[in-house]
Amino acid sequence: MANAVHSATVIGAGLAGTEAAWQLAERGVAVRLLEMRPAVMTPAHHTGDFAELVCSNSLKSDDPSTAAGLLKRELEAMESIVMRLARECAVPAGGALAVDRERFSHAATELVSEHPNIEVVRAEADSVPDGSVIVATGPLTSSALEPALARLLGSERLSFYDAAAPIVDALTLDRDTVFAASRYDKGAGADYLNAPMSRAEYDAFYEALIGARRITEKDFERKELFAACQPVEEVARTGRDALRYGALKPVGLTDPRTGERPWAVVQLRAENAAATAYNLVGFQTNLAFGEQDRVFRLIPGLEDAEFVRHGVMHRNTFVDAPRLLDETLALRSDRRIRLAGQLTGTEGYLEAVASGLVAALNTFADLVGGSPVVLPPTTAFGALLAYATNPETTSYQPMHVNFGVVPPLEHRIRGKRERYAAYADRATRDLDAWFAARPDLRCQGGHGT
Ligand SMILES: Cc1cc2nc3c(=O)[nH]c(=O)nc-3n(C[C@H](O)[C@H](O)[C@H](O)COP(=O)(O)OP(=O)(O)OC[C@H]3O[C@@H](n4cnc5c(N)ncnc54)[C@H](O)[C@@H]3O)c2cc1C
Secondary structure (H helix, E strand, O other): OOOOOOEEEEEOOOHHHHHHHHHHHHOOOEEEEEOOOOOOOOOOOOOOOOOOOOOOOEEEEOOOOOHHHHHHHHHHHOOOHHHHHHHHOEEOOOOEEEEOHHHHHHHHHHHHHOOOOEEEEOOOOOOOOOOEEEEOOOOOOOOOOHHHHHHHHOHHHEEEEEEEOOEEEHHHOOOOOOEEOOHHHOOOOOOEEEEEEOHHHHHHHHHHHHHOOEOOOOHHHHOOOOOOOOOHHHHHHOOOOOOOOOOOOOOOOOEOOOOEOOOEEEEEEEOOOOOOEEEEOOOOOOEOHHHHHHHHOOOOOOOOOOEEEOOEEEEEEEEOHHHHEOOOOEEOOEEEEEEOHHHHOEOOHHHHHHHHHHHHHHHHHHHHOOOOOOOOOOOHHHHHHHHHOOOOOOOOOOEOOOHHHOOOOOOOOOOHHHHHHHHHHHHHHHHHHHHHOOHHHOOOOOOOO
């Protein structure tokens, strides 16, 4: 540490903060890493260890032709330390990568704590210090830091809940059934896709919805109920027609196949300018993910829908990234500060790791006068960051990597497997070429290896 020329603070030694601290330290930066556990715990963590997995021990699919599998290859190419530890601590899990959670977070704690360039400070941050800072305090950021974040970011740009409707891959919708139209033909062109329901279809959907299994909220989530934003299944429970007079109202819409107004209509709104993904309007939900697949595929036109993300309603601190962050994860209003992890709305264990890595590489680039580190938008994580930091992204909700936000292929490929494999091939090619042009990104440190 004595010889370090540059310094930075990382707040939070979760998945993002662990990666960020180590990447900076390996590049010779003196890092002050603040972690409040074990003295102050979050409602989901159980230990004082770094990079603790708060829930499942699965890091999802390891198949490179899935978005999650591709992200793993991207992290490996970028020499992620957390990804390396995950491989070392892997346990058998079929096609997924799962880890021995204790070994994994012990190893992360040891490696980071012993790094000569990292000073670990076990303290709860209640402000953002001067100098280069990466804030990686996660979805359960402690309340001590909230006022400082609200002042820095604007309280209207900070959310404490994630109440998101499911999003589906546009290419998996049945276009012979769903039709493009705006209610009463208002708006610039057809802003929505509409899934029309007959009375029998609505009744079947309704019964399935009210009977479906819900995720049990954690105690800390049950205490703070939404008033304005009710899950779709709760609205349905208030009466058979409640949805037909609410989110599923058919007024102002005519099914072009019948020339008539349907009994009910599910509206889908484009998630991005390329309209590669659509969200189900008004469908924020607490249903278990498997139940969402089963019940929402009863909607005509969605029988084969692929869910780019499932609907959720849970405690989750995250910011309005499209308006606050640039593509290097720096605050547009103060470039010395970066956010990383779930706070940025890039959701998922390895997405948190990837954003910690990108934030660290960019902080380092700023410190040494290097050029910004922006991944190709065709990669799994590059596409997610491009989406998350694009000011045109509206109603931003946290999202994990998925092929619904990558740029369309030059030629349309119908089969899902073949299409995903083509996305993965393109991403790998683009990442290799990008890396070859950025030898400055190679890490010379070697302390952890
Ligand atoms: C209940 C729950 C379950 C989840 N389950 C999964 C799952 O199964 N799979 C999945 O992929 N994703 C899951 N996620 C989403 C997400 O991937 C994880 O939350 C992930 O840990 C996020 O990484 P992070 O680095 O942003 O935050 P964290 O890993 O939570 O790290 C944040 C760190 O900051 C510390 N901290 C907070 N406030 C302060 C402060 N003021 N001062 C100092 N330190 C502070 C915390 O103690 C923590 O160590 C879940 C999220 C939640 C809330």
